[in-house]
Amino acid sequence: MRSPQRSRPDEATVARVTLELQRRFGNRVVTSLAVRQQHAHTTTWIPAEAPDVVVFPQSTDEVAEIVRLCAAEAMPVIPFGVGTSLEGHLNAPFGGVSIDTSQMKAIVAVHPEDLDVVVQPGVTRKELNEYLRDTGLFFPIDPGADATIGGMAATRASGTNAVRYGTMKENVLALKVVGPTGEVIRTGSRARKSSAGYDLTRLFVGSEGTLGVITEITLRLAGIPEAISGGTCSFPSVKAACDAVILTIQCGLPIARIELLDEVQVRGVNAYSKLSLPETPLLLFEFHGTEAGVKEQAERFGEIAAECGGTGFRFSTDPEERSKLWQARHDVYWASLGLRPGAKGVASDVCVPISRLAECLAETKEDIERSGMIAPIAGHVGDGNFHVMPLVMMEDPAEVERTEAFMHRLVERAMRMEGTCTGEHGVGSGKMKYLKAEHGVPAIEMMKLLKRSIDPDDIMNPGKIVAV
Incomplete structure (x- = not known):
């Protein structure tokens, strides 16, 4: 049975549910605009859509109680963690109750x-x-x-x-x-x-x-590994760096982490994290194992990198040195914003078979250059996944339109190479439009059937993944 067309609850329903939640959970129910907006925030350009009320449960039983109350009123329920999702997962396009799990920390x-x-x-x-x-x-x-x-x-x-x-x-x-x-x-x-x-x-x-x-x-x-070795190696091009990654994986080296930063991203990282890395495409790598094992593996990786044109290869087992590098990698979002002050960073990710990674990245770099954009790239290239973050002046409609067209081509390119529209950011509402092309109509219909069977009233985070 197809669920009725989803719409926002009327004011009387919202008021009734809110009063009942307040009766049961007291000051753990919040209706202030600031808190509601925080629970719909998005770091991309998807407009924020706030819930009607936010509740902070402390146990499974309390979550069940909240959901039963919402189900009786056909009130949407939107789970919330700390708000790091990127594709509009947390938005409440039909209003409803945001269930914030931050007090469930046992x-x-x-x-x-x-x-x-x-x-x-x-x-x-x-x-x-x-x-x-x-x-x-x-x-x-x-x-x-x-x-x-x-x-x-x-x-x-x-x-x-x-x-x-x-x-x-x-x-x-x-x-x-x-x-x-x-x-x-x-x-x-x-x-x-x-x-x-x-x-x-x-x-x-x-x-x-x-x-x-x-x-x-x-x-x-x-x-926790007995020993960890990690380091960096620079390359003349993104393709050369990807070739080194592919060869490393194909040789069976048990690499734990191998990350790519393009030259634009390296420039941002140097400025933000006060590093002095060569501003060319860079691989950060890490091996986990025994003292002898990680040393041997890192040295073998150095040989592979040299075969692919890598220079400046260095590695270390010093925890402080490694931590500084990986913290810089984790801070690439903030580092990127510094490349164009006042611009908004619009992050997206795709993932392709590792054999197509070099081709996909090379085409993407050419597309960025043709589009006249500043768009740093960082990627978990050991599994074919990479992120692009165009820096956009949102007050310029032509620039926004140009960036939207680029993002669409990025996804189409990944799917043409037998990849996916998202390797880890997820679908949310932002990438729903690509699922039919990626999976085909029969698969989407099966997803809809599952959703309708489990959630016939469409109260669980409606407007995400598939529209029922």
């Missing part, structure tokens, strides 16, 4: 002998790793921002370590989810594999809050 259980941990969704990745430090274990998924674990699961996040440790898809063992009628669903167990029924865990990982609210996550952990 680390429920750590099982060092099984290399897993159970957490509530409001725990951030840095908080988790600080807590785990004395166990000799860590959670390896690193999207750069200090995102919440719940948000990372909902968006199927990945990041700089994905080439070795995988994405959230590979690292979530089980979930507790509140469904659209307030029922609590448990998916999976702490067992490392199972053949028991449909894989509901993978269904909810990456569903962006459109099927339920994640309230507990069981994660795989990894051992």
Whole structure:
């Protein structure tokens, strides 16, 4: 059955739901405009659309209570972590209730002998790793921002370590989810594999809050490496750097992280992070293992890089030196803004098979040059994923139009090369228009069928991924 056309709740419904929420949760219910706008903020050019009310639950039972109340009134529900999503995931185009999970910060259980941990969704990745430090274990998924674990699961996040440790898809063992009628669903167990029924865990990982609210996550952990070597190497072109990455992967070197910064991005990083890197395309790399192993692997990578025209190769096992480099990598958003003061950074990402990476990046660089844009590139190139951030003067309609056309060509180029419109930013509302071309009509219809079957009243983060 097709759900009725979604519309905003009327004022009387909003007032009724708000009063009931206030009765049950007191001052953890907020209706001020500033807080509501914060819960719809977006770092891209998608206009912010604020919810009607924000609630701060502290347990799965409270989330279930909120969802049941919203379901009875057909009120939209929008889960919120810390707001690092980039494609309008947090917007409330039809109003509704933003469920802010920032007060759900319990680390429920750590099982060092099984290399897993159970957490509530409001725990951030840095908080988790600080807590785990004395166990000799860590959670390896690193999207750069200090995102919440719940948000990372909902968006199927990945990041700089994905080439070795995988994405959230590979690292979530089980979930507790509140469904659209307030029922609590448990998916999976702490067992490392199972053949028991449909894989509901993978269904909810990456569903962006459109099927339920994640309230507990069981994660795989990894051992903190005995030794880490990391460093940099400069290249004459983006293509030469990509060739080195492809050859490294094909040779079977167990690289943990390998990141590309183009010459524009390096220039921004040097200014922002006070570094003096050569302003040519740059690879940052890291190996994890034993003292002897990481030294041998780094040296072998140096040989491969030299074959591809790499220069200035250097590596170190000094934690302080490595941390400075990786912090600079994580700060590329802010570094990029400094390249054109007053401009807005509009970030997008695509991902292609690694064999097409050099071609895709070279074409993208040519497109940027032809378009007369400043658009630094940084990428998790070990898995074919890269980010482009045009710097746009939003008050110039012609420039905005030119940038929109470029972003469209970027996605079309990736899909032409058998890639995807988004490697890790997700769909939200910003990239819904590309899903049909990427997946085909039958797959989109199946996604819609799943959405309608699980959420017939379309209350869970409506207007995202697929329109029902």
